[in-house]
Amino acid sequence: MKAIFAIFGVLVGVTWASPLLTPLKGYTIVPMTWLGINTTDGLEIAVSGTIQEIQSQVQSMNDSIVWKMSSTQQSIKPRSxxxxxxxxxxxxxxxxxxxxxxxxxxxxxxxxxxxxxxxxxxxxxxxxxxxxxxxxxxxxxxxxxxxxxxxxxxxxxxxxxxxxxxxxxxxxxxxxxxxxxxxxxxxxxx
Structure with a gap:
């Protein structure tokens, strides 16, 4: 049976193992990390990288993926x-x-x-x-x-x-x- 993962974005302050160039002088680059919950067994997983890398990692674990925002995240405020x-x-x-x-x-x-x-x-x-x-x-x-x-x-x-x-x-x-x-x-x- 394929597990379905509910994925929600949560950033974690970890250092990136591969050489990432900072896009701007004086800035530090930190990978985007998403936490997921296996809805079958309730176990938490974490994947890091670009959105392409994250999606690839999750799909290699299982083809049935549901991307979902965390209910604890604040809604996006109007901005310009x-x-x-x-x-x-x-x-x-x-x-x-x-x-x-x-x-x-x-x-x-x-x-x-x-x-x-x-x-x-x-x-x-x-x-x-x-x-x-x-x-x-x-x-x-x-x-x-x-x-x-x-x-x-x-x-x-x-x-x-x-x-x-x-x-x-x-x-x-x-x-x-x-x-x-x-x-x-x-x-x-x-």
Whole structure:
């Protein structure tokens, strides 16, 4: 019988074993960690990484996955996007095609929050593939959680406003929010 896991995002302050580059000077990167509950036996599991890595880890445990927000998490408060700064974040520009794939992947995660640990100056790499990193950076003293599809819209704004034209289009930038966090898109090793 396949176990069904209820997954909810909870960030845990752990150090990342693989070499992660900080997306912004002076910031520390901490992996996003999700805790899950096996609804068959009630055991708790923990998986860490980008949303792609988390989903892959959970699916390797079992194909029947239900992503679910924790009932203890606060609802998302209304907020506003602020300014975008181009040529900020990552260790250079990320290939536009792979940035779009990361955006699409984040948009596909329904009822699952992406998060970052308490700041200031803490980031979680929420998506990364083929050198295109998307980060959630927190400058508040509280842990933050937002729907992954919502955060994807920040990456879309950066993609629309901060790109270079050429044989390959590269994207690099940072968009701020009134709640004290920002989303960063740029090249990373993944």
């Amino acid at each position: 996007k602020k300014n975008i700064v181009c040529n900020s974040g990552g260790d250079g520009g990320a290939d536009n095609v792979f940035v779009q794939q990361g955006i699409d992947y984040l948009k596909s995660i329904k009822n699952g929050p992406c998060g970052a640990p308490p700041g200031p100056n803490k980031c979680s790499r929420i998506s990364c593939s083929y050198g295109a990193g998307i980060f959630l950076c927190n400058d508040t003293p509280k842990e933050i959680h937002h729907d992954c599809p919502d955060l994807a819209t920040y990456a879309e704004d950066i993609r629309s406003n901060c790109h270079t034209e050429g044989v390959v289009t590269y994207v690099r930038g940072q968009q701020f929010d009134t709640e004290g966090f920002s989303v960063v898109v740029g090249h990373d090793q993944c």
